[in-house]
Amino acid sequence: MTQIEIAGVGKRFGAHQVLRDCTLSIARGQVLxxxxxxxxxxxxxxxxxxxxxxxxxxxxxIQGRDITTLPPNRRQVGxxxxxxxxxxxxxxxxxxxxxxxxxxxPRAEIADRVRAALETVALAGFxxxxxxxxxxxxxxxxxxxxxxxxxxxVLLLDEPFNALDAKLRLAMQVELxxxxxxxxxxxxxxxxxxxxxMTLSDQVAVMREGRIEQLAAPLDLYDRPATPYVAxxxxxxxxxxxxxxxxxxxxxxxxxxxxADGPAALVLRPENLRLLAAGAPGVVWNGRVAxxxxxxxxxxxxxxxxxxxxxxxxxxxxxxxxAPAAGTLLGLxxxxxxGCAVIPHAG
Amino acid sequence: xxxRASGATKRRRTIPAIDRLGGLLLGLVAGFALLLLVAPSLIxxxxxxxPRAFISFPPSGFSLRWYWAVFExxxxxxxxxxxxxxxxxxxxxxxxxxxxxxxxxxxxTFPGKAGxxxxxxxxxxxxxxxxxxxxxxxxxYVGFRASDLMLVVALTVFCIPFTIRIxxxxxxxxxxxxxxxxxxxxAGPAETFLRVTVPQLGPALLAAAAFTFIEAFDNVTVALFTxxxxxxxxPVELYYLVQNDSTPAIAAISAMEIMLSFVVMLVxxxxxxxxxxxx
Ligand SMILES: Nc1ncnc2c1ncn2[C@@H]1O[C@H](COP(=O)(O)OP(=O)(O)O)[C@@H](O)[C@H]1O
Ligand SMILES: [Mg+2]
Numbered sequence: 338m339t340q341i342e343i344a345g346v347g348k349r350f351g352a353h354q355v356l357r358d359c360t361l362s363i364a365r366g367q368v369l370x371x372x373x374x375x376x377x378x379x380x381x382x383x384x385x386x387x388x389x390x391x392x393x394x395x396x397x398x399i400q401g402r403d404i405t406t407l408p409p410n411r412r413q414v415g416x417x418x419x420x421x422x423x424x425x426x427x428x429x430x431x432x433x434x435x436x437x438x439x440x441x442x443p444r445a446e447i448a449d450r451v452r453a454a455l456e457t458v459a460l461a462g463f464x465x466x467x468x469x470x471x472x473x474x475x476x477x478x479x480x481x482x483x484x485x486x487x488x489x490x491v492l493l494l495d496e497p498f499n500a501l502d503a504k505l506r507l508a509m510q511v512e513l514x515x516x517x518x519x520x521x522x523x524x525x526x527x528x529x530x531x532x533x534x535m536t537l538s539d540q541v542a543v544m545r546e547g548r549i550e551q552l553a554a555p556l557d558l559y560d561r562p563a564t565p566y567v568a569x570x571x572x573x574x575x576x577x578x579x580x581x582x583x584x585x586x587x588x589x590x591x592x593x594x595x596x597a598d599g600p601a602a603l604v605l606r607p608e609n610l611r612l613l614a615a616g617a618p619g620v621v622w623n624g625r626v627a628x629x630x631x632x633x634x635x636x637x638x639x640x641x642x643x644x645x646x647x648x649x650x651x652x653x654x655x656x657x658x659x660a661p662a663a664g665t666l667l668g669l670x671x672x673x674x675x676g677c678a679v680i681p682h683a684g
Numbered sequence: 685x686x687x688r689a690s691g692a693t694k695r696r697r698t699i700p701a702i703d704r705l706g707g708l709l710l711g712l713v714a715g716f717a718l719l720l721l722v723a724p725s726l727i728x729x730x731x732x733x734x735p736r737a738f739i740s741f742p743p744s745g746f747s748l749r750w751y752w753a754v755f756e757x758x759x760x761x762x763x764x765x766x767x768x769x770x771x772x773x774x775x776x777x778x779x780x781x782x783x784x785x786x787x788x789x790x791x792x793t794f795p796g797k798a799g800x801x802x803x804x805x806x807x808x809x810x811x812x813x814x815x816x817x818x819x820x821x822x823x824x825y826v827g828f829r830a831s832d833l834m835l836v837v838a839l840t841v842f843c844i845p846f847t848i849r850i851x852x853x854x855x856x857x858x859x860x861x862x863x864x865x866x867x868x869x870x871a872g873p874a875e876t877f878l879r880v881t882v883p884q885l886g887p888a889l890l891a892a893a894a895f896t897f898i899e900a901f902d903n904v905t906v907a908l909f910t911x912x913x914x915x916x917x918x919p920v921e922l923y924y925l926v927q928n929d930s931t932p933a934i935a936a937i938s939a940m941e942i943m944l945s946f947v948v949m950l951v952x953x954x955x956x957x958x959x960x961x962x963x
Binding site: 387388389408409410411412414415416418420422423424425426435436439440483484487 | 866
């Protein structure tokens with residue numbers, strides 16, 4: 338069942354078109370991530386869903402109900418701000434109780450629910466502290482408890498791990514993912530970190546310059562990128578210009594292309610290449626090694642094969658094997674032709 | 685040792701000496717400035733305890749007779765009452781007008797905002813005397829005579845930039861996302877104002893009220909031109925008094941004013957923290 342739908346949303350700030358025709362839908366209990374470079378409009382889209390901004394066009398629907406013009410205080414949408422936005426003049430417990438007080442819940446109920454929420458985020462002992470005396474990770478958990486205690490229909494989180502150091506970030510990502518599946522709340526995360534998007538989400542929407550470039554499950558995004566931008570944004574990829582003729586890619590045997598004839602781009606993950614002697618059977622590209630390095634389990638090399646950019650390959654390394662010297666003449670073949678994607682040409 | 689190395693050690697030795705000298709100079713200047721600021725107040729307080737009928741420093745003894753004299757002088761007590769009343773009204777008017785104005789100029793988005801801001805804060809750039817004279821002439825033109833009411837109006841114009849600036853400074857420091865967080869948690873605009881904005885603004889409001897009150901209470905330049913001849917406020921009364929008389933009673937009043945200001949600052953320091961006023 339669709340919990341939240343965004344249909345054709347556009348937003349302009351002055352002459353600057355920040356969002357264009359953003360459309361996506363999320364099933365109940367699913368986690369979607371908005372992934373994109375800084376400034377591509379992720380926060381703006383999230384703020385439109387929360388009601389802090391009105392879109393210029395398009396609709397936001399929750400369980401089929403159009404909420405586009407509903408003021409933020411009448412939406413059942415939790416929001417975890419990038420800097421957490423905890424009330425500095427209220428204690429942790431008072432912060433968490435805020436929404437319940439506003440809803441005029443009975444005192445005893447508020448106390449119970451606040452206690453339960455603080456236990457959920459493992460902050461039971463911090464009820465009487467002020468936010469200024471909490472660490473970044475603790476503040477983040479207060480912000481999450483403050484939103485979750487109201488049992489919203491949707492939880493929105495704007496780069497919730499940004500303020501945390503790398504080690505804590507990983508731990509909190511796992512914790513938050515567990516918490517979200519335990520309470521089963523439909524969530525939208527914002528991040529510019531693709532690894533974070535892969536860990537956290539059921540679906541990832543890759544955004545670029547205000548558009549949703551591709552919406553897919555994390556692994557599909559990696560295996561079947563729809564555009565060169567997605568291919569290089571999610572992991573690393575060689576994007577090679579090719580020509581499609583009769584459902585096959587010219588000069589690259591074994592790769593099927595369900596596209597019309599004409600120019601296209603072949604997406605090759607570095608680990609899907611194999612190293613061969615120059616001119617050996619199965620070689621697709623011959624060239625000289627431009628750069629090579631080995632780090633224990635793998636070696637990485639760049640081969641100058643006369644393309645616009647050198648081909649990058651990540652290869653398993655056998656014991657005792659050294660990286661080939663720069664200038665060596667070598668060949669590269671494709672390990673698994675079915676693992677390549679053929680997509681529209683970059684231009 | 686090479687000449688270069690010895691030069692380096694020499695320089696290393698001379699820099700702290702210059703630093704020490706600089707520190708000493710700075711300390712001297714600061715101490716002197718402090719003395720200039722504080723000494724007159726201390727002298728006035730000392731003089732106010734003079735037992736004899738004329739001013740001398742150091743005082744020839746200790747007595748509170750001039751404090752009693754102040755309260756036995758009808759003219760002085762009347763003017764104290766006028767000043768208290770006027771300062772209270774100015775404070776209320778400045779808060780009532782200044783707080784919404786501060787909101788509009790920090791949070792508002794409307795055409796001509798920069799101009800409106802400049803206009804609101806303009807009286808601060810103008811000498812009080814100019815405001816006083818302008819008010820008097822304008823009053824004559826529209827048939828509005830110098831009176832307590834005119835004094836309140838003129839002083840409000842004069843004081844409101846102080847009020848607005850203190851509130852603005854604090855408002856600008858508030859995170860607008862806290863308002864969004866409050867809305868997100870279900871609070872309407874009025875409830876957000878009461879639960880989020882007011883508690884954080886409270887200290888600034890207290891400070892604005894105190895400063896406006898003190899400013900209105902001891903202003904001479906505006907009051908000289910706009911106050912009623914019969915109901916003169918205290919500063920004007922004192923101004924006329926010192927022209928033909930110099931009794932220690934004047935020192936006693938000044939001492940009381942100094943102590944009042946001191947108490948107000950102390951209260952603010954205790955409740956708000958003085959360093960937060962600047963923000
Ligand atoms: N209130 C605003 N007024 C004008 N421009 C804005 C405003 N908010 C965001 N923008 C612009 O919109 C673009 C997208 O911003 P944002 O949604 O914050 O990006 P992201 O969260 O993906 O980094 C940026 O170029 C930003 O400068
Ligand atoms: Mg952002």
